Amino acid sequence: MSTTTDTPVAAAVDATARARDLLGVSRLTNQALTTWLHGLPGVDQVGCEARAAALATRSIKTTSKQWAIDLAISMIDLTTLEGADTPGRVRGLAAKALLPDPSDHSTPRPAAVCVYGDMVATAKEALGASGVKVAAVATAFPSGRASMAVKLADTRDAVRAGADEIDMVIDRGAFLSGDYLTVFNQIAEVKKACGDARLKVIMETGELVTYDNVRRASWLSMLAGGDFIKTSTGKIQPAATLPVTLIMLEAVRDWRDLTGEMVGVKPAGGIKTSKDALRFLVTVNEVAGEDWLSNQWFRFGASSLLNDLLLQRQRMTTGAYSGASYIADDSPSTAY
Amino acid sequence: MSRVDVKKTYKLYIGGKFPRSESGRSYEVYAAPSGRARAGATPRFLANAAQGSRKDARDAVTAARAAQPGWASATAYNRGQVLYRVAEVMESRRPQLVQEVRDAEGLTAAAAEAVVSQAIDRWVWYAGWSDKYVQVLGGLNPVAGPYFNISASEPTGVVAVLAPQASSLLGLVSVIAPAIVSGNTVVVVTSADRPLPAITLAECLATSDVPGGVVNIISGRAGEIAPWLASHRDVNAIDLAGAAGAEGVDWAALEEASADNLKRVVRPAGTGAEAVEPDWTETPDLSRLTAFLETKTVWHPKGR
Numbered sequence: 001m002s003t004t005t006d007t008p009v010a011a012a013v014d015a016t017a018r019a020r021d022l023l024g025v026s027r028l029t030n031q032a033l034t035t036w037l038h039g040l041p042g043v044d045q046v047g048c049e050a051r052a053a054a055l056a057t058r059s060i061k062t063t064s065k066q067w068a069i070d071l072a073i074s075m076i077d078l079t080t081l082e083g084a085d086t087p088g089r090v091r092g093l094a095a096k097a098l099l100p101d102p103s104d105h106s107t108p109r110p111a112a113v114c115v116y117g118d119m120v121a122t123a124k125e126a127l128g129a130s131g132v133k134v135a136a137v138a139t140a141f142p143s144g145r146a147s148m149a150v151k152l153a154d155t156r157d158a159v160r161a162g163a164d165e166i167d168m169v170i171d172r173g174a175f176l177s178g179d180y181l182t183v184f185n186q187i188a189e190v191k192k193a194c195g196d197a198r199l200k201v202i203m204e205t206g207e208l209v210t211y212d213n214v215r216r217a218s219w220l221s222m223l224a225g226g227d228f229i230k231t232s233t234g235k236i237q238p239a240a241t242l243p244v245t246l247i248m249l250e251a252v253r254d255w256r257d258l259t260g261e262m263v264g265v266k267p268a269g270g271i272k273t274s275k276d277a278l279r280f281l282v283t284v285n286e287v288a289g290e291d292w293l294s295n296q297w298f299r300f301g302a303s304s305l306l307n308d309l310l311l312q313r314q315r316m317t318t319g320a321y322s323g324a325s326y327i328a329d330d331s332p333s334t335a336y
Numbered sequence: 337m338s339r340v341d342v343k344k345t346y347k348l349y350i351g352g353k354f355p356r357s358e359s360g361r362s363y364e365v366y367a368a369p370s371g372r373a374r375a376g377a378t379p380r381f382l383a384n385a386a387q388g389s390r391k392d393a394r395d396a397v398t399a400a401r402a403a404q405p406g407w408a409s410a411t412a413y414n415r416g417q418v419l420y421r422v423a424e425v426m427e428s429r430r431p432q433l434v435q436e437v438r439d440a441e442g443l444t445a446a447a448a449e450a451v452v453s454q455a456i457d458r459w460v461w462y463a464g465w466s467d468k469y470v471q472v473l474g475g476l477n478p479v480a481g482p483y484f485n486i487s488a489s490e491p492t493g494v495v496a497v498l499a500p501q502a503s504s505l506l507g508l509v510s511v512i513a514p515a516i517v518s519g520n521t522v523v524v525v526t527s528a529d530r531p532l533p534a535i536t537l538a539e540c541l542a543t544s545d546v547p548g549g550v551v552n553i554i555s556g557r558a559g560e561i562a563p564w565l566a567s568h569r570d571v572n573a574i575d576l577a578g579a580a581g582a583e584g585v586d587w588a589a590l591e592e593a594s595a596d597n598l599k600r601v602v603r604p605a606g607t608g609a610e611a612v613e614p615d616w617t618e619t620p621d622l623s624r625l626t627a628f629l630e631t632k633t634v635w636h637p638k639g640r
Contacts, residue, residue: 318569319567320567321397321567321570322569322570323568323569323571325569
């Protein structure tokens with residue numbers, strides 16, 4: 001469960017041509033996209049939140065919990081996205097990804113280390129051929145306010161430095177003003193610039209205002225060729241909530257029914273405890289299905305979550321409650 | 337028309353808040369038979385207390401750990417003032433404390449008054465040590481070289497405390513105050529049958545200036561909670577005073593579990609496996625304070 005396999009690159013599908021086919025139009029216009037996206041069924045807000053709350057009450061115990069904790073660890077994109085990131089901090093994080101718990105070598109490794117583009121080379125060098133991927137945020141993360149040329153250069157730069165995965169942000173301004181075609185084109189172009197790297201599309205759901213918009217943004221991102229849809233940058237509150245993730249899981253499930261292709265989901269930001277992580281896994285299983293219960297198709301964007309999962313894991317293996325002193329410090333430059 | 341009784345159901349004290357037990361349990365607390373009560377008389381119901389679980393203890397340790405650096409970095413003078421303020425609040429709640437000690441321990445009014453007075457005095461006594469014990473215990477060590485060699489006491493961290501089973505207030509104060517005066521934070525398991533004075537002490541702490549999480553009080557059975565605190569790897573020391581007379585507590589097993597992460601252990605009084613509760617009315621020495629200290633020794637070159 002701890003390694004990821006490379007997804008077969010979807011033979012450079014021309015996103016626009018495919019979108020034309022799916023929408024049944026001869027020319028992909030903003031009008032056509034608007035009609036299609038606004039034709040999606042609306043989200044029942046109360047029902048969605050009630051279902052998320054009901055799923056959050058499931059109790060996962062003993063061996064199931066052990067299995068779920070290991071699965072959750074293997075799904076983490078261990079993230080540091082700070083202005084104060086140093087090569088030392090990135091190397092520290094990479095070391096933690098390679099050996100999450102020095103006291104227990106059976107601990108699975110996280111799926112990836114997620115850094116800013118200029119730290120990709122450092123992360124890549126530290127991780128080597130371990131199988132832990134390097135994900136880079138690109139396209140003027142986190143605001144996405146830059147010209148398309150800059151966004152593409154940002155992406156190519158990260159890919160050239162060896163990034164296995166690119167986390168892009170959509171232009172929320174364009175999306176909210178109804179300019180879906182711009183958002184579509186930007187995603188499709190960044191996808192081309194990614195080459196073999198998998199593309200995660202950050203929708204920043206905390207800025208999308210309504211659940212209907214979350215559903216539309218999910219479909220738009222998948223239509224434009226995103227390999228993953230991701231909730232948030234982690235810089236805006238609220239970030240990854242359970243109802244929003246539930247809506248996205250419904251979208252990827254329905255997308256597979258429509259096209260036969262699987263798209264991954266990545267909630268990011270605000271998931272701090274093992275209990276939270278387990279709730280997300282329950283939701284994945286119940287909404288999208290077992291096929292998504294692997295780090296190929298589901299990820300957690302998190303930094304402190306790993307520590308809590310490790311504490312829980314130690315508690316279950318040793319039988320005694322553990323503490324922060326028994327967790328490797330991944331940020332030696334900061335006070336603990 | 338007679339008034340309907342207001343039956344109290346108390347809660348725990350964790351991180352400066354008063355949560356219910358995560359287990360949802362509570363238990364009934366009865367008054368101890370006093371001098372005039374006939375044998376076989378129905379015990380008098382006092383209140384319901386929350387019955388803490390291992391997960392409450394875990395949450396309390398998390399709260400204590402979070403509060404510890406801030407409490408330890410407060411100046412000694414400030415810690416002394418904060419603790420003195422607790423004594424003030426206890427003083428203003430004196431009638432309530434006297435009644436609760438009376439009910440819990442079956443004492444006469446005069447005896448309960450004396451116990452509460454001594455408990456408040458004991459708190460003040462320990463508060464006074466806050467800016468003095470480092471001078472008494474530390475100092476300049478003689479070395480054969482051009483260096484200063486200085487030893488100073490530091491708090492050990494998070495201390496788990498099994499509060500005495502019999503002495504519900506004086507004993508409680510005598511185990512909490514020496515642990516926190518030096519900058520430790522504590523997780524206290526109350527006397528199982530006499531938790532009410534501890535709960536009132538929690539209310540005193542909550543309305544004084546003691547930061548949330550410095551003292552966490554869990555009412556319930558030591559036999560259930562103590563093993564989890566003894567084996568908890570984020571607890572730095574454990575005071576087993578309350579093992580004496582507690583149901584289902586094997587203090588030697590607790591000491592053994594504590595060895596796993598080299599916890600400092602304060603054994604209960606008594607010899608061998610026989611744990612007895614000490615006489616809390618005796619004037620204390622500094623042993624309970626020093627039990628939860630680490631000594632930091634610093635070398636510093638001497639100038640010319």
